[in-house]
Amino acid sequence: xxxxxxxxxxxMVAEKFSDDVVDTIIDASDLSxxxxxxxxxxxxxxxxxxxVTHLAKETDIEVPALxxxxxxxxxxxxxxxxxxxxxxxxxxxxxxxxxxxxxxxEVKKLYPDAExxxxxxxxxxxxxxxxxxxxxxxxxxxxxxMIKECGIYYKENIELDVEDNSTDDGxxxxxxxxxx
Amino acid sequence: MDDLKKKYxxxxxxxxxxxxxxxxxxxxKSLQLYELNNKLQRQTYELDDQIKLRTEELExxxxxxxxxxxxxxxxxxxxxxxxxxxxxGIIGMTNLLMESELHKDQVRKVGVIKSSGEALLSIINDxxxxxxxxxxxxxxxxxxxxxxxxxxxxxxxxxVSAADKDIELLTLVDPVLPIELHGDESRIRQIxxxxxxxxIKFTSDGYVLLKLKALENESDERLWIRFEVHDTGVGISEExxxxxxxxxxxxxxxxxxGIEGTGLGLSICKRLATQLMDGDIGVNSELGxxxxxxxxxxxxxxxxxxxxxxxxxTFAVFHNRPLLKSKxxxxxxxxxxxxxSISNIEEFxxxxxxxxxxxxxxxxxxxxxxxxxKIFDAVENNKRITGRWIGLKSVxxxxxxxxxxxxxxxxxxxxxxxTQFKLARRVQSPDQSSMILxxxxxxxxxVPDTLTQRHLTVLVxxxxxxxxxxxxxxxxxxxxxxxxxxxxxEAVEIFDKKQFDIVLMDIQMPRMDGxxxxxxxxxxxxxxxxxxxxxALTANAMSGDREKFLSQGLDDYLVxxxxxxxxxxxxxxxxxxx
Numbered sequence: 001x002x003x004x005x006x007x008x009x010x011x012m013v014a015e016k017f018s019d020d021v022v023d024t025i026i027d028a029s030d031l032s033x034x035x036x037x038x039x040x041x042x043x044x045x046x047x048x049x050x051x052v053t054h055l056a057k058e059t060d061i062e063v064p065a066l067x068x069x070x071x072x073x074x075x076x077x078x079x080x081x082x083x084x085x086x087x088x089x090x091x092x093x094x095x096x097x098x099x100x101x102x103x104x105x106e107v108k109k110l111y112p113d114a115e116x117x118x119x120x121x122x123x124x125x126x127x128x129x130x131x132x133x134x135x136x137x138x139x140x141x142x143x144x145x146m147i148k149e150c151g152i153y154y155k156e157n158i159e160l161d162v163e164d165n166s167t168d169d170g171x172x173x174x175x176x177x178x179x180x
Numbered sequence: 181m182d183d184l185k186k187k188y189x190x191x192x193x194x195x196x197x198x199x200x201x202x203x204x205x206x207x208x209k210s211l212q213l214y215e216l217n218n219k220l221q222r223q224t225y226e227l228d229d230q231i232k233l234r235t236e237e238l239e240x241x242x243x244x245x246x247x248x249x250x251x252x253x254x255x256x257x258x259x260x261x262x263x264x265x266x267x268x269g270i271i272g273m274t275n276l277l278m279e280s281e282l283h284k285d286q287v288r289k290v291g292v293i294k295s296s297g298e299a300l301l302s303i304i305n306d307x308x309x310x311x312x313x314x315x316x317x318x319x320x321x322x323x324x325x326x327x328x329x330x331x332x333x334x335x336x337x338x339x340v341s342a343a344d345k346d347i348e349l350l351t352l353v354d355p356v357l358p359i360e361l362h363g364d365e366s367r368i369r370q371i372x373x374x375x376x377x378x379x380i381k382f383t384s385d386g387y388v389l390l391k392l393k394a395l396e397n398e399s400d401e402r403l404w405i406r407f408e409v410h411d412t413g414v415g416i417s418e419e420x421x422x423x424x425x426x427x428x429x430x431x432x433x434x435x436x437x438g439i440e441g442t443g444l445g446l447s448i449c450k451r452l453a454t455q456l457m458d459g460d461i462g463v464n465s466e467l468g469x470x471x472x473x474x475x476x477x478x479x480x481x482x483x484x485x486x487x488x489x490x491x492x493x494t495f496a497v498f499h500n501r502p503l504l505k506s507k508x509x510x511x512x513x514x515x516x517x518x519x520x521s522i523s524n525i526e527e528f529x530x531x532x533x534x535x536x537x538x539x540x541x542x543x544x545x546x547x548x549x550x551x552x553x554k555i556f557d558a559v560e561n562n563k564r565i566t567g568r569w570i571g572l573k574s575v576x577x578x579x580x581x582x583x584x585x586x587x588x589x590x591x592x593x594x595x596x597x598x599t600q601f602k603l604a605r606r607v608q609s610p611d612q613s614s615m616i617l618x619x620x621x622x623x624x625x626x627v628p629d630t631l632t633q634r635h636l637t638v639l640v641x642x643x644x645x646x647x648x649x650x651x652x653x654x655x656x657x658x659x660x661x662x663x664x665x666x667x668x669x670e671a672v673e674i675f676d677k678k679q680f681d682i683v684l685m686d687i688q689m690p691r692m693d694g695x696x697x698x699x700x701x702x703x704x705x706x707x708x709x710x711x712x713x714x715x716a717l718t719a720n721a722m723s724g725d726r727e728k729f730l731s732q733g734l735d736d737y738l739v740x741x742x743x744x745x746x747x748x749x750x751x752x753x754x755x756x757x758x
Contacts, residue, residue: 007203019189019192039200039203040207081204109211
């Protein structure tokens with residue numbers, strides 16, 4: 001998992017909760033770098049799972065809810081750190097359809113070893129988009145949060161219908177996004 | 181406490197900001213790197229494509245050039261071959277024409293035809309040589325040979341052209357060189373004739389000197405000899421020297437205008453010396469200061485090492501031209517004799533009466549009328565004065581005074597070109613045993629004119645009318661009886677009916693070629709029990725042809741255009757065998 005996810009996560013925790021909470025969940029987890037992450041590094045996704053689990057314990061909020069919130073947060077951050085991806089289109093459907101074939105391509109340029117999830121998209125109607133999230137890691141809530149934040153960013157009223165088809169081999173979640 | 185906390189928070193924030201900036205920077209740089217890398221890769225692909233394209237183009241061009249070059253060589257070889265056959269007719273008939281009764285004017289005209297024909301033939305031979313060398317079809321024919329007779333025969337061959345231009349042709353051989361060598365004598369002769377011939381062409385005054393030296397080469401067991409041809413000619417600019425040894429190069433220098441040639445001579449020499457004989461060739465020259473063309477060849481160690489000649493023989497040399505006098509003196513000294521250079525005729529005449537010199541050398545060509553008169557006066561006074569004189573005699577027609585002087589030279593005369601070998605032969609008396617006396621003179625090496633007086637019956641199988649005529653006249657002149665067959669089939673028919681002493685067989689003939697016809701003849705011979713030599717006539721004078729013909733049942737071969745002396749020699753040899 002890319003380091004930027006970790007740094008942004010810890011930033012969020014510090015911002016939404018406090019630096020002390022950051023220290024607490026780092027101390028509680030068994031981390032390869034003792035919690036010193038850099039955005040350009042690559043770390044095991046199990047470290048993120050540990051951090052999220054400990055944050056849930058600390059805050060009494062369910063893991064899925066926390067991860068979804070983080071999805072919102074991360075999307076916002078991306079709009080600031082990588083504005084060029086967002087200015088190219090003017091609506092969420094167009095944006096979501098660029099993720100797989102444009103943004104991920106750019107990411108691969110910077111990080112050839114990055115293991116990215118795939119987002120297969122298909123327009124089901126004028127106002128309906130199907131997006132299938134396939135990943136080895138259980139971060140569909142992260143995806144969900146990011147998709148929802150995407151609607152907010154483009155000032156649209158979108159609704160998500162989630163259908164989890166995951167197996168033991170990996171995640172396979174079908175989002176049907178409807179624009180109102 | 182709060183202040184401290186705020187202070188640390190500010191520090192942490194600073195660090196965090198710095199880290200994020202660093203990360204952003206790193207990403208930017210990474211992206212740049214990625215793009216540069218991509219660009220490089222694209223360029224590499226483009227270059228690869230270009231290289232592939234160029235390589236393909238080059239391959240096509242190379243194949244084309246190679247095919248063209250091969251076609252050129254084949255064309256040249258076959259053209260030369262085709263031209264040689266009619267040349268045979270032209271030169272042969274011209275020779276016969278010259279021997280018939282002609283007006284003076286006609287003799288001159290026929291002479292021009294002959295020399296033009298010979299010049300053309302030599303050009304064709306050059307071209308044939310180049311195409312054969314290019315095709316790698318020339319092979320060395322090495323055998324033991326004597327060095328000095330070779331040099332004498334080369335200078336003799338060029339004596340007339342040198343004398344026509346009033347140039348002296350001289351040889352100076354390092355006395356440490358062995359007298360017998362093992363190598364391809366005819367190829368060395370070819371190079372020497374070429375280089376010396378050129379030197380004569382480009383020299384209008386002075387001399388051409390052939391100088392031979394042994395080279396020091398400790399890393400090579402072979403004996404290396406350096407042949408140098410020095411001239412006092414126009415010289416060659418440095419720029420032109422580089423072009424000299426390339427094919428078809430003739431120098432565009434005003435000094436050389438009016439000098440003809442194919443421009444192949446030096447290229448042939450280079451290929452012979454370097455490709456074929458493992459040697460080297462080159463030139464040292466300066467415009468206006470003459471040239472030195474040289475080549476160096478390795479020889480297998482000689483079986484007859486040189487024995488130092490010790491001689492009490494002493495010479496006095498008189499010459500009007502200091503340059504030539506010093507060259508003559510070096511040549512005499514090079515033979516192991518003592519030599520004094522005499523600067524005026526009075527001194528020469530005085531010394532002639534004294535006894536300190538065994539021989540006195542005199543070049544009558546250069547004497548003035550006044551000097552001649554002084555000589556005649558001195559002889560008038562004392563007849564004995566000429567007892568030890570050796571005269572150097574030009575090949576040109578002599579003027580009256582010179583003729584008189586040669587008659588006076590009681591110790592004989594040496595025909596120019598003046599070489600050390602000729603000098604040694606003149607000087608050494610029979611009781612002084614020396615290896616030099618073992619040499620046959622070049623004159624002896626020439627095929628004797630005294631041919632067999634036997635009249636032979638000769639069957640000539642030859643399809644070309646002109647060649648039939650030429651061979652018939654050559655043979656009939658010697659008194660032989662000639663029967664002509666127009667092709668192989670006819671030859672076999674005639675041979676079956678008549679008795680012959682010898683058969684001359686053209687190789688390329690219609691209906692039945694010479695090789696097949698020979699096979700048929702040999703069958704007939706087996707039946708009758710009488711062997712008759714069959715000699716191939718061919719314009720294909722490639723190395724190895726002899727072996728080919730012999731293996732095909734022929735007894736010998738003769739190259740066209742037929743040289744009358746060669747023909748007679750072969751007839752002589754084979755008729756004696758029979």
